[in-house]
Amino acid sequence: MSRRELLDLVRAAVAGMRRAGVGAGTGVAVLTSVTPEAFAAYVAAFILGARVVGVSPGLSDRQRAHVLAADIDVAVVDGPDQVARLGPGNQLPVLSLGPGAGAVDVLAAEVDATEPLLAGGRPDDVARLVYTSGSTGLPKGCAQTYRALSARWCRQPDQWAAEDATLMAAAERYLLSGTLASAVILDYVLRCLLGGGTAVIPEDSTAPLFPHAIARYRITAAILPVPRLYAMLDELRQRPVDVSCLRALVVSGSPVSPRRYQEALTALGPVLYQDYGQTELGMISLLSPEHVAAHGDAALASVGRPHPDVEVSIRAEDETPVADGEVGEIWVRCPHMMSGYWNDPEHTAEVLSGGWLRTRDLGRTDRHGLLQLRGRTRDVIIVNAQLCHAGPIERVLATHPDVDQAYVLGVPDERTGEAIHAFVVPAGQTVPDPVALAALVRTELGEINVPSHLTVIRDVPQTANGKPDKRALLARHGGAAR
Incomplete structure (x- = not known):
């Protein structure tokens, strides 16, 4: 067309x-x-x-x-x-x-x-x-x-920073997959078209898109979540295809492990970009192949350099800036961030303050100006590039009549980035049915929040101040998951 x-x-x-x-x-x-x-x-x-x-x-x-x-x-x-x-x-x-x-x-x-x-x-x-x-x-x-939408850098080709222009110049043939309901997908196809590229929609959206669609359609650029990248690398190892046409592959949702990044460099060449952002404003920083070439392991431990349109402030719990190189909560502001949550002033007040947005992520900037993530202030688990909050899953599990207590945390998983591990304490002698618990979470919170691991326990380790110790729980029972 x-x-x-x-x-x-x-x-x-x-x-x-x-x-x-x-x-x-x-x-x-x-x-x-x-x-x-x-x-x-x-x-x-x-x-x-x-x-x-x-x-x-x-x-x-x-x-x-x-x-x-x-x-x-x-x-x-x-x-x-x-x-x-x-x-x-x-x-x-x-x-x-x-x-x-x-x-x-x-x-x-x-x-x-x-x-x-x-x-x-x-x-x-x-x-x-x-x-x-x-x-x-x-x-x-x-x-x-509309003021913020107009200010988004992707809609202003004549104002693209050098890194943006280099990235989008690669989108001569951009693989459009996923859903247009995603702001990320919609923005990237818009960047492709504004930059003069062609958007390619696969004929069979149910077929494995990566890496075979890249070879079939001679794709030069695409975006995908980190777990899809890992699956693509696994597929290339088992059934190699020619993906030398690829010039830019943007991954988002969770950091790429240094080991997997090196594997991607070997399999794909210097084409991998790591996009760190949030729904509330979009991209915050971008790790480019140039960063990796210039800074090596230091770059692989980061999520790149903040976008020129985004100002980053690393702050302590009292919201004052920390010293250079110290870890704190990442606050950001930019012309295109959200004005608030729709009809939700309470949650809006929690994240917006003085024109800044708190990400609830912990991080620091290194001597190269690269942003490193150091955890999250929120108890969230990133599964297939989607945030899953432990609290709601725990509350849903605890509503089951056979469950007295429920504790949820994330564990590393190369297939999905992180996996949800649930621990439940029975309400009596009856062992809770994992299938019933999965169905309960699926009904209330959706498929992405269903725990992939569930362990039945009889007691919960505690911290020195008497609070449940989730990490000790995982260390004690993690190998017994079912």
């Missing part, structure tokens, strides 16, 4: 949505697969000044209902399967990106090709809600205004 044809799709979507009443401030939920029509729908909604919410296919029914209840006025779908995702009894007006969904087909509207496409969003209107993973039980909507 040419750029002109894509622009025509955008024009059609603008005309159809406008005719259906979409305009500045309209809450638009987008539930689509990955297609040019879906991308055009996102762009059209932004042009009209709507408040756009991409609904991820990985949400549980409860989480999806929560997202769709967030002041949504209309849903955009591209087929009957997406209509079904709205849930039984849903009363939202539905707009379709083609016939067959039993809804208004917005792409069938008559289009005036001479009418200019003028942005309808006001600077301080909320442009989109980007939802967190929902690992706390219900996902939080990070509100980003």
Whole structure:
């Protein structure tokens, strides 16, 4: 599909949505697969000044209902399967990106090709809600205004820093996989197109994308979570294919282990970029092949240098800056960070203060100006690049009648980055059924939060001040997991 044809799709979507009443401030939920029509729908909604919410296919029914209840006025779908995702009894007006969904087909509207496409969003209107993973039980909507959306560096090619320009110059043929509901995926395909590249959507989205799709479609750039990188390296070891066309592979969600990074250098060459960021603002820092070449092991122990648009402050618990090189909590600010969590002033106040956003991650900057992560202030586990909070999982497990206490923590896992390990104390003599416990967590929090390890214990080790000692628990019982 040419750029002109894509622009025509955008024009059609603008005309159809406008005719259906979409305009500045309209809450638009987008539930689509990955297609040019879906991308055009996102762009059209932004042009009209709507408040756009991409609904991820990985949400549980409860989480999806929560997202769709967030002041949504209309849903955009591209087929009957997406209509079904709205849930039984849903009363939202539905707009379709083609016939067959039993809804208004917005792409069938008559289009005036001479009418200019003028942005309808006001600077301080909320442009989109980007939802967190929902690992706390219900996902939080990070509100980003049109002013912030315009300030994101990826939308300003003439202002790209040298590193950004080098990275995006590699995206001549960018592999578009995942879901457009992800702000990261949407931003990267936008960068590709603004930089003059071609976005490639695999014909069979169910087939293994990496590394075979890279070889088949002669892909020059892609983005994927760290566990997918590890799976790709394992696949290349067993069934080698020619991926010499690859010039940039961006990984995100969790740090790459130094051993695996070195393996990637051997298998792929100097093409690997490590993106460290958060849903609340996007990229914070980027580790590039140039950093690794210049600083070696010091670079591999870091997540790169902060992006030029992002200011980083390392602070102590009292929120005062720590001395250079010391570990503290990472605070950030930039023109494109969120203005707050949608309809959630309590959590907003916890993370935003004086124009800064606290990441809840611990870190330090080294003598090269590289940012090193040193843990998290929150009790979270990163599974397949998604944050899973231990507290909600513990609370759900403890609601089972056969469970008296539950303790959850993360353990390293090369397949998923980290894995969730749960310890439960029985309420009586009956041993809790692991299948029932997994089903309970799956229903309440979604599949990503289901523990992959579960150990039944009779007592819990304690710290000196009487609190449960999770690390001692893992050291004592970790090998007995089932």
